[in-house]
Amino acid sequence: MNANKALWEKGDFTRLAATMRESGEEVVDSLDLKAGMDVLDLGCGDGTTALPAAKRGARVRGVDIASNLVAAGNARAREAGLSNLSFHEGDAADLGALADAQFDLTLSMFGAMFAPRPDDVAREMVRVTRPGGRIVMGNWIPGDPTLVAQILKTSAAYSPPPPEGFVSPMTWGNEELVRDRFIGAGIAPDNIRCERATYVFRHPGPPSSFVDIFRDYYGPTMNAYDAATKAGRTAELDQELRQLFESQNRGGPDRAEIPATYLKVSVRR
Template identity: 40%
Template sequence: MTAEATAPVTPEEIKALKTRLKATWEAGDYGYFARHLEPGALEFLERLPIERGTRMLDVACGAGQISIPAARTGAIVTGVDLASNLVDQARSRARSENLDIRFEEGDAESLPYEDETFDLVVSLIGAMFAPRPDRVAAELVRVCRRGGTIVMANWTPESFVGQMFKTVGKHVPPPPGMASPLLWGNEDTVKERLGSQVSQLRITRRRYPFNYPFPPAEVVEHFRQYYGPVNRAFASLDEQGQDNLRTDLEALWEHHNESTDGTTSCRPEYIEVHGVR
């Protein structure tokens, strides 16, 4: 049985799961959390085929980490995210810079746009977390014009971030029946999901810079406070369970930390997926 086949299928199951996921991503403060991730987001953005007037859709846009700098270059940007508070943050940031960006609440599995609306459809570590990947793949393709480009960045299962999610999952199991988001970081799986719908499919392994001006223990606390999935995981545990999760996460960050000066840095792997509709 494939991972997709195990996903919830009844309307009640889907509704309950989506409610849970929405609450997860609205927890913490992803807009603040993502500030330390901006350098990697800008590296990703620099490789996108953006010109003045490019109609770009940013799927799972968060607080506008790539939508806003893309709009600065003259792209016509739309951002969509499941978390309403992040959409509000993105709108506020765009207004503060007098940028005309359309930010909307929406679902990567059912994008609220007509067929072939965009020249470029992008998701930076976002759409991979939707529970029904076959629908996500179909939607990314559907809203992209023929000849347009689809680009995703997805954590690999074997990356440091993949290990972090697996560590959290040992303490707080993911929702039953939900396909692992990390399968979007497997090259063969991506080819199965997108290969028949796009041409010129190119998958490149890259490294994302994580740099924090504080030690690993404080990084774990930073994730606990501001990153929705980790925030909700801690909140679901009793005091002993939280201590155990914290201990395991601190050990993981210590092991992968490349800094020796009291700060934290590592470069987890992701795959960058390019396809042409």
């Protein structure tokens, strides 16, 4: 199986996505969507940004590599009565099922950054976006001190080394590399803008129970716990993550509300 597909089908990202809904709405609010726009949500999960985009009248196609998340997204679309929203399995580095210049907006919040072959990802996003349209990405930032960058850094420290030729998804949080990728895909430098923004995770329980969601349902953290267990280091990893969540929580002892900084990339086609 495709290793990236196996990673995101390993857990149940819908459990984590439930803590991301409010910030997903805020992202969509910032996009100035118009009814009738064609939107691609790439690496969409179960629809944290796809559903609110469709509720604003856009025609939305969600694409994700994980079949379980595609099924969950389609179930959410049916439950919401959104006939203008559909979810499909696909690879961000190879969107061959999609026509050139098909979308007014190509959006990817913490999704396409995890696909292998980042130069192909940039080219595909540009290819399927109409001239005059936009590409918007949210990408975690390497070395950032806030939550998700630190979770991924910690998880990598406990996991086996990646295979030869592996390109870290965190490179999508490096502004210089992002610019190089989109320029290589044909975008003029002046049409690429990067800025830092904040995404807030909200969990109706203490930080310790929020750690449990990452441990049990988030692929990278699940892999880290698997490796830590084999090495007899489970308690060490667990303590490190619980200290991280406690130190960054802004919601009080009975509610986790934890901000995470990301790189917002906006590209004009």
